[in-house]
Each structure stands twice: as C-alpha cells, then as structure tokens.
Amino acid sequence: MIKTLFTKEFLDSIRDKRSIFAALLGAFLPPIFFAAIMTFTLEESTSVDELYISIENQQQAPHIVALLEQSKILQANMPETGKTFELDGESLEHSKITLTFADDFAQKMEQGQKATITLLADYSKKGSREEISRIKRVVNRYQSQLVTMKLTARGISPSILSPIHIEENDTSSPSSKSALILGMLGVMILVAAFVSSTNVAIDCSAGERERNSLELLIMQPVSTLQVVIAKTMNTAFFGAVGATLSIILTALVIPFIPLHKAGMAFNFDLQLGLTIWLLLLPLALFAAAFQLAVAFHAKSFKEAQSYIQYTIMVPVFLPMVLEIMNYKNAALSYIPIFAQQQAISQLIRGDLESYLPFVGGSIITIIVSFAIIKFTANSLKSEKVVLGL
Amino acid sequence: MLQVNNLVKHFGDIKALDDLSFLAENGQITGILGPNGAGKTTALRVLYGLLEAEEGTGLINGVDSQVSPQLARKEIGIFPDKFGLYERLTAREQISYFAGLHGLKGKEKEQALDDVIEKLDIADIADRRCEGFSQGQRMKVIIAQALVHQPQNLILDEPTRGLDVMSTRILREILLELKQQGKCILFSSHVMQEVAALCDKVIVVANGKVAAVGTPQELCERTGKTEFEDAFVALIGSDEGIAA
Structure with missing residues (x-):
C-alpha cells in the first residue's frame, strides 16, 4: 500500500x-x-597591499630600494596634508613612514662600517607595527645575505652566526x-x-x-x-x-x-x-x-x-x-x-x-x-x- | 447497500444534519435532492467516514463507517463533491493509483484498468497527462477511478455539475448500466430534471432533515402537483437554492 x-x-x-x-x-x-x-x-585577510613610504637618499642604497620594491614597499612623497596622495589618477594612502639612508651610507657600507638607516614613524598609529616590521624584514634579509656573502668570502661558515636552528611547528588549530x-x-x-x-x-x-x-x-x-x-x-x-x-x-x-x-x-x-x-x-x-x-x-x-x-x-x-x-x-x-x-x-x-x-x-x-x-x-x-x- | 441512521452534526452553531436517515438499496438509483446547503454533502461525508457525526451511524454494506472506515470504504466508489485530478499524472496512472489504493495488484490491476478504460471509452486520453483535460474528460477519469475496483456501491456528489449535454448523457448511461448489474447507486443533486429522469427513489432533504421519500411519481401525487418541480417546492416549503 x-x-x-x-x-x-x-x-x-x-x-x-x-x-x-x-x-x-x-x-x-x-x-x-x-x-x-x-x-x-x-x-581580504591575507592579501599583501602596496605600502607607500617616503625614502630619502635613495641613491645611497639602490639595492635595498629594489628589494623594498619587490616586497611592494614603494617610494612616494609624503603628502602635504592628509593621508592620501594621487598616483596615476588614483588616490592612495600614504603610511606616513619615512626611511632615511644616512648621507654616508654607501661609503660606510663599502668600508665595512656600520651604516645607519633612520626609520621615522608614528608607532602608536593603528597597524604601523605591522608596516614597520615589513620594512625591517626586508632590510634584515638584505643584511643577512650580505653577512653570509662576506663570511663566505673570508672562508668562514655562515652557520657560525646562527649556531641554533629553530624548527617551527605550528600546533594551533586554524x-x-x-x-x-x-x-x-x-x-x-x-x-x-x-x-x-x-x-x-x-x-x-x-x-x-x-x-x-x-x-x-x-x-x-x-x-x-x-x-x-x-x-x-x-x-x-x-x-x-x-x-x-x-x-x-x-x-x-x-x-x-x-x-x-x-x-x-x-x-x-x-x-x-x-x-x-x-x-x-x-x-x-x-x-x-x-x-x-x-x-x-x-x-x-x-x-x-x-x-x-x-x-x-x-x-x-x-x-x-x-x-x-x-x-x-x-x-x-x-x-x-x-x-x-x-x-x-x-x-x-x-x-x-x-x-x-x-x-x-x-x-x-x-x-x-x-x-x-x-x-x-x-x-x-x-x-x-x-x-x- | 448504503444506509444512514439518525445523523446529527453541527458546524459551530449551525445544525447541518438534524436526525437524518435514509436507505439506498442495491439495484436502484437513489437520488438525494435538496437545495444548496441542505446537508447533502455533509451526510455523504459522514457516510464515507470523513466527518464524524455527533450522533447516528453510517453503514456501507452493513459496516459502520464511523467505526471501521477503511473496511467500509473498500465497498464504495466515490465521485466526490470537489474533485481534483493529479495534473501531472496521466489518466491511466491516476486510475492505476486508485486501483492500487483498493489493493489491486499486478495482472489483475492491469486487467481492471483496461476494462474500465474501454468501458468509459477514454483510451485516446489514457496516456495523456490530466492537465488540459476538459470537464467531460475529467468526469470520465473520476468515474473510471471510482469504478476500477468494481465496488458494490457508487456514491456521486452532484456529478453533473459543469457537464455538457453529451457528458451528462454518457454518465446517465453508465449509471443505468450499473443499476442493471445490481449495484447500489446514490447520487445527490439539486437539479430536479436529472433526478426525476434517473432515480427510482428520491430522498428530499432540506435543513438537514428528510422532507420526503418516494418515487418522483409518488411525490407528485402526494403533494397534488403535476410537475415534479412544484412538488419539490411544496415539500421543502421554499424555492430557494433549486435549479430547474
């Protein structure tokens, strides 16, 4: 039935x-x-956006500027008022961060002395920490590559600089x-x-x-x-x-x-x-x-x-x-x-x-x-x- | 054989059935005639066991439909007050469905289907979907599904509503043939000529009560009228809700 x-x-x-x-x-x-x-x-949460900063004395370190560009950190002049500036007709936000290479940066690098970069930023601004560490990461990467090359050229193993290897295993749930x-x-x-x-x-x-x-x-x-x-x-x-x-x-x-x-x-x-x-x-x-x-x-x-x-x-x-x-x-x-x-x-x-x-x-x-x-x-x-x- | 005894039924404050009793015997066409709202459909629904009466019994071949509705319903074919076909099924599927509900299976069912389709002369529309059928075609399909299991009793609730002359005649022939076979046919109507022409016995219902019972001839004689219509009006005491 x-x-x-x-x-x-x-x-x-x-x-x-x-x-x-x-x-x-x-x-x-x-x-x-x-x-x-x-x-x-x-x-939305993971894409990397372009970061615009002011870079002074670019000619002192063209390598670093190029590396920054690869990481989408670009030079833009600080807008006179407000946060935004015009580029190719688009209105973009400036991070208000200034990166200055010292006047004798290239010279000191060549002589193997400590060269100075000045980072000028409002650390209390929302998100600025993230932006600053992005810039720092690029500079540090350049630095460690440079050190590795210099040590290798002197016949020293670069591992002497980092005797400890940290192995990272993420156990957190998503x-x-x-x-x-x-x-x-x-x-x-x-x-x-x-x-x-x-x-x-x-x-x-x-x-x-x-x-x-x-x-x-x-x-x-x-x-x-x-x-x-x-x-x-x-x-x-x-x-x-x-x-x-x-x-x-x-x-x-x-x-x-x-x-x-x-x-x-x-x-x-x-x-x-x-x-x-x-x-x-x-x-x-x-x-x-x-x-x-x-x-x-x-x-x-x-x-x-x-x-x-x-x-x-x-x-x-x-x-x-x-x-x-x-x-x-x-x-x-x-x-x-x-x-x-x-x-x-x-x-x-x-x-x-x-x-x-x-x-x-x-x-x-x-x-x-x-x-x-x-x-x-x-x-x-x-x-x-x-x-x- | 169909029988209702002393039915009483209210809808809210309205008394739909007021001690209604009647009997429809085998080999006869019994007509229930009454104005709109007299309680015809309600009485039939109680008889099918669809509605519960407050008092009284409805018997189908002696089985009380209020007590064991499923057993009682096996013995009836119903042409309901309002009928809807399954528009997405073909006529054959529709009839086959009702045959299945009455417990027909396999070859027996196919044979019953073929017989009823032939009898009602609907072979040409049997494999078409029901949507788009005319009123006459719909009527035939409904009759076919009511007869497919060859019930002893056939109940028709205002079957000629909306039918043209040809369809009405076909229906009439079918009913007369079933009568010859000794079946019990109960049919309600508010159209007098139809009842007068077809019925062996007429039960006149008004206000939920039986106003009179007899052959059309007897009713005319009893009221001293020559026309059945006049007799009817005299019996129910009003001409409200009647179609000539």
Missing part, C-alpha cells in the same frame, strides 16, 4: 518542475554561496575566523536538507488539498498514517538528494577556495563526505516530517509557504548562532538539528572526540520524526485539516 502511495507521490513530484528547480537551488546555492564568502574573506567559516559550511549543508524538500512538502500537502485531491485520497481505504508515511518518504527523498548534491558540490568547490592563504589545510575527503552524508539522512527525514506537519496545518499553499519561511528559521539560524558562539554542550548532541550541526562542525574542525553522541542523536532524530509523522497522521483525521477549514 505504501509502495502504491509512494510511487504516485514520487511521480507527481518528479514531474513538478517547480519542485525540482527548488530542490536543485537548495542544493547548489549554499555551497556556492559558502565558497564565495570564504574566498572573499580569505583574500585561526578562529577561518574555523568559523568552515563551521558555516556545515550549517549550509544542513540548510540544503531543509530547503531542497520545502517545495515538495508544501505541494503534496497544502497544495494537494488546494487542488481538491487530498479529500478524495483520505476517502480511500488507506490509513492516514500510511498516507503521511508515503508523503514523508517522498519529501525526505528530495531533501536527501539535495543534501547529497550539496555535499558533492562542496567537495568540488573546496579545492578552489584559497585556504592555504590562511595557513589551513582542509581535506574534504571521501570519508568525511560519507560521514556527513550518513548524519544528514536522519535529518532529511526530520526536515520532511517537520515541514509536512507545518504545511498540512496551513490553510493554503501560500499560507504554508509563509509558515515554513518562519519555521525554517529555527533550523537555519539557531545552528548558525551556536556555530558563531562555538558553543558546545553534550546535551545538544541529542536534539535533532543540533546533533547534526554539532557533529558536522566538529568533523570539519577535526576535533570530533566520539561518535557515540551522534549515533544517539541520529536515533533520537528518527524517533522524533516518527512522532511528528504520527501527529500529522492523527491531525489528518480531523475535518479541519482535511478540508482546510
């Missing part, structure tokens, strides 16, 4: 262009949206900003499970009633439970397909996100994808049961759409808030939606400790879904819901 019901529901939905389109949109939009934000944020965005990835996939099935859910409940075929269906020798189970299976199928596509697309776009710029290596491998997929199957069932319950209680297709718009905020925004707060609580692993959010978030960040809470969470999600299905089936026995009174 359920097979008959399901076959018809599936045929009806798969031929509905609007449902298919909505499901695809739900699947494709979140990962693309995510990739765009992530790329933008990373480019910076909080990037981790947050990665966490958002999990939320996006969660959203796909909901959004992909919304239109199907409304179409086969409020929509079917609006087209006057629900009443006739209920009048057939089938139980309302069978009807709701078939409709939930069909709706969940679309949610699951949406989530699957979303995961695949995420795996495809991640290599294009410049994660390395933030010093992050994130490997979205098959195992991670499959684990997330398994976590999402119960969620797709829950999303279907939940949305059908809402849509059946609406009077019309339109009303169902606006109800779902509001109720979908719960699964979309609450996990997002938790994600931003990076809130973790063992109890959350046993609540539908949050269980999946917590699990995916921890999987992606690579700090999942135990699968046990999530197995429990998945089982609870399935149980809650069946409770909702039962509730909807019972309410279909009421004339109010069937006739949309």
Whole structure:
C-alpha cells in the first residue's frame, strides 16, 4: 500500500518542475554561496597591499630600494596634508613612514662600517607595527645575505652566526575566523536538507488539498498514517538528494577556495563526505516530517509557504548562532538539528572526540520524526485539516 | 447497500444534519435532492467516514463507517463533491493509483484498468497527462477511478455539475448500466430534471432533515402537483437554492 502511495507521490513530484528547480537551488546555492564568502574573506585577510613610504637618499642604497620594491614597499612623497596622495589618477594612502639612508651610507657600507638607516614613524598609529616590521624584514634579509656573502668570502661558515636552528611547528588549530567559516559550511549543508524538500512538502500537502485531491485520497481505504508515511518518504527523498548534491558540490568547490592563504589545510575527503552524508539522512527525514506537519496545518499553499519561511528559521539560524558562539554542550548532541550541526562542525574542525553522541542523536532524530509523522497522521483525521477549514 | 441512521452534526452553531436517515438499496438509483446547503454533502461525508457525526451511524454494506472506515470504504466508489485530478499524472496512472489504493495488484490491476478504460471509452486520453483535460474528460477519469475496483456501491456528489449535454448523457448511461448489474447507486443533486429522469427513489432533504421519500411519481401525487418541480417546492416549503 505504501509502495502504491509512494510511487504516485514520487511521480507527481518528479514531474513538478517547480519542485525540482527548488530542490536543485537548495542544493547548489549554499555551497556556492559558502565558497564565495570564504574566498572573499580569505583574500581580504591575507592579501599583501602596496605600502607607500617616503625614502630619502635613495641613491645611497639602490639595492635595498629594489628589494623594498619587490616586497611592494614603494617610494612616494609624503603628502602635504592628509593621508592620501594621487598616483596615476588614483588616490592612495600614504603610511606616513619615512626611511632615511644616512648621507654616508654607501661609503660606510663599502668600508665595512656600520651604516645607519633612520626609520621615522608614528608607532602608536593603528597597524604601523605591522608596516614597520615589513620594512625591517626586508632590510634584515638584505643584511643577512650580505653577512653570509662576506663570511663566505673570508672562508668562514655562515652557520657560525646562527649556531641554533629553530624548527617551527605550528600546533594551533586554524585561526578562529577561518574555523568559523568552515563551521558555516556545515550549517549550509544542513540548510540544503531543509530547503531542497520545502517545495515538495508544501505541494503534496497544502497544495494537494488546494487542488481538491487530498479529500478524495483520505476517502480511500488507506490509513492516514500510511498516507503521511508515503508523503514523508517522498519529501525526505528530495531533501536527501539535495543534501547529497550539496555535499558533492562542496567537495568540488573546496579545492578552489584559497585556504592555504590562511595557513589551513582542509581535506574534504571521501570519508568525511560519507560521514556527513550518513548524519544528514536522519535529518532529511526530520526536515520532511517537520515541514509536512507545518504545511498540512496551513490553510493554503501560500499560507504554508509563509509558515515554513518562519519555521525554517529555527533550523537555519539557531545552528548558525551556536556555530558563531562555538558553543558546545553534550546535551545538544541529542536534539535533532543540533546533533547534526554539532557533529558536522566538529568533523570539519577535526576535533570530533566520539561518535557515540551522534549515533544517539541520529536515533533520537528518527524517533522524533516518527512522532511528528504520527501527529500529522492523527491531525489528518480531523475535518479541519482535511478540508482546510 | 448504503444506509444512514439518525445523523446529527453541527458546524459551530449551525445544525447541518438534524436526525437524518435514509436507505439506498442495491439495484436502484437513489437520488438525494435538496437545495444548496441542505446537508447533502455533509451526510455523504459522514457516510464515507470523513466527518464524524455527533450522533447516528453510517453503514456501507452493513459496516459502520464511523467505526471501521477503511473496511467500509473498500465497498464504495466515490465521485466526490470537489474533485481534483493529479495534473501531472496521466489518466491511466491516476486510475492505476486508485486501483492500487483498493489493493489491486499486478495482472489483475492491469486487467481492471483496461476494462474500465474501454468501458468509459477514454483510451485516446489514457496516456495523456490530466492537465488540459476538459470537464467531460475529467468526469470520465473520476468515474473510471471510482469504478476500477468494481465496488458494490457508487456514491456521486452532484456529478453533473459543469457537464455538457453529451457528458451528462454518457454518465446517465453508465449509471443505468450499473443499476442493471445490481449495484447500489446514490447520487445527490439539486437539479430536479436529472433526478426525476434517473432515480427510482428520491430522498428530499432540506435543513438537514428528510422532507420526503418516494418515487418522483409518488411525490407528485402526494403533494397534488403535476410537475415534479412544484412538488419539490411544496415539500421543502421554499424555492430557494433549486435549479430547474
């Protein structure tokens, strides 16, 4: 009986262009949206901009000036007023830093004496420390190269200058900003499970009633439970397909996100994808049961759409808030939606400790879904819901 | 055989059914005639077990549809008050779906489908999607899906609404043929000529009560009118909501 019901529901939905389109949109939009934000944020946080400084007595050290230029530290005359100056018609910001080579700089260098560079800057200015150390790094690099060459020329190993080798190993987890965005990835996939099935859910409940075929269906020798189970299976199928596509697309776009710029290596491998997929199957069932319950209680297709718009905020925004707060609580692993959010978030960040809470969470999600299905089936026995009174 | 006994049903303060009872027997076409809002559709919905009556019972072949609706519904084919086809399914898929809901499977189902499609002469539209069907075509598909499992009872709620003369005639022929086969046909209408022409027994309903029962002939005689329409008006005491 359920097979008959399901076959018809599936045929009806798969031929509905609007449902298919909505499901695809739900699947494709979140990962693309995510990739765009992530790329933008990373480019923003890690790209090196040109730094304009005033350099006095350039002719004293053309090598250093050239090296500075390679590092995008460029000479520009100090603007007379304000911070900006014009270059090729563009208005650019001057760092207000002045680098002065002493008048006898070249001469002293040649004689192997200490030569002086004066760095004039407002150290209290926001970001100036970073700018100053950029300049210093270039000068120091030049200096150490020079020393190495001089020592080598005198037959001395340059390693005498640095007897200790510091090996740096970064054990910190990715910076909080990037981790947050990665966490958002999990939320996006969660959203796909909901959004992909919304239109199907409304179409086969409020929509079917609006087209006057629900009443006739209920009048057939089938139980309302069978009807709701078939409709939930069909709706969940679309949610699951949406989530699957979303995961695949995420795996495809991640290599294009410049994660390395933030010093992050994130490997979205098959195992991670499959684990997330398994976590999402119960969620797709829950999303279907939940949305059908809402849509059946609406009077019309339109009303169902606006109800779902509001109720979908719960699964979309609450996990997002938790994600931003990076809130973790063992109890959350046993609540539908949050269980999946917590699990995916921890999987992606690579700090999942135990699968046990999530197995429990998945089982609870399935149980809650069946409770909702039962509730909807019972309410279909009421004339109010069937006739949309 | 279809029977309702002493139905009472309120919608809010409005009394929709007021101790309504009637009987539709096998081998007969029974008409429920009443003005709009008389309680015809409500009574039928109670009979299907879709609505719950506050008092009274609805029996389908002796099975109480309020107690075991699924068992009772196996014995009826329904042509509902409002019908919507699944626009994205073909006529055959639509009929096949309802055959499946009534437990038909495999070869038996295919045979039933072929039979009913042939009987209603809809082979030409059987594999077309229902969107774009005319009213007459829709009516035929609905009749086909109501008959595909060969129920003993057929209930039609205002079946001739919006049908042209040709479709109405086809429907009439189908009903007469089913009557010959000994089926029980119950059909509600507010169109008198149709009821007068077709029915063996007429139940006149007004204000949720049975106003009179009898053959069209008997009703005319009882009220001393020569025209059925006049008899009807005399029976319900008003000519509100009736179509001639």
